[in-house]
Amino acid sequence: MFETESVDTEHEKRWGVAVVVIWPRRTGHQVLLLKRAHPPVGAWTYVTGRVEAGETQLDAASRELLEETSISGAHLAQAESIGALQPFVSDARWRSPVFVALADAEAQVILNSEHHEFRWTDPADALSLLEFSDHRFVLQSILSVTREVLSAMSG
Numbered sequence: 001m002f003e004t005e006s007v008d009t010e011h012e013k014r015w016g017v018a019v020v021v022i023w024p025r026r027t028g029h030q031v032l033l034l035k036r037a038h039p040p041v042g043a044w045t046y047v048t049g050r051v052e053a054g055e056t057q058l059d060a061a062s063r064e065l066l067e068e069t070s071i072s073g074a075h076l077a078q079a080e081s082i083g084a085l086q087p088f089v090s091d092a093r094w095r096s097p098v099f100v101a102l103a104d105a106e107a108q109v110i111l112n113s114e115h116h117e118f119r120w121t122d123p124a125d126a127l128s129l130l131e132f133s134d135h136r137f138v139l140q141s142i143l144s145v146t147r148e149v150l151s152a153m154s155g
Contacts (some may be wrong), residue, residue, distance in 0.1 A: 015050070019064060019100075020046050020100050021071065032109065032118060036114065043131040047065050068114055069109045071109065074104075076100070079098040
């Protein structure tokens with residue numbers, strides 16, 4: 001399934017999106033983490049959500065980014081690999097394409113009710129704060145190719 005395909009209602013509950021927001025800075029890149037206000041309360045994560053029926057994965061990633069952080073207009077690129085996303089409300093596992101979003105210095109984060117705190121942090125701290133192993137794996141994978149991704153996205 002590619003970002004331009006829409007999700008039908010039969011598979012709607014099994015597909016989600018994940019968005020890792022990176023703020024490229026000369027002194028080192030920062031990663032945006034969000035602290036959940038709903039179960040599991042207090043877990044640090046990045047932007048995640050469901051793909052709605054008839055919505056493309058890219059559209060879902062953009063919508064979730066806007067809904068959860070109020071960040072709009074960020075450049076989004078889909079990572080090559082598809083990661084597993086552990087949902088918070090059931091024992092089922094979702095398959096989730098991972099997107100990288102580049103935030104600019106003017107990006108102001110305004111949280112919705114899903115989160116009660118955010119933090120821009122360096123990658124090492126982000127890895128230590130993420131509670132779920134799937135989320136750490138995704139972030140490690142993205143960080144391993146960060147230079148190439150950032151250069152392609154900003155170039």
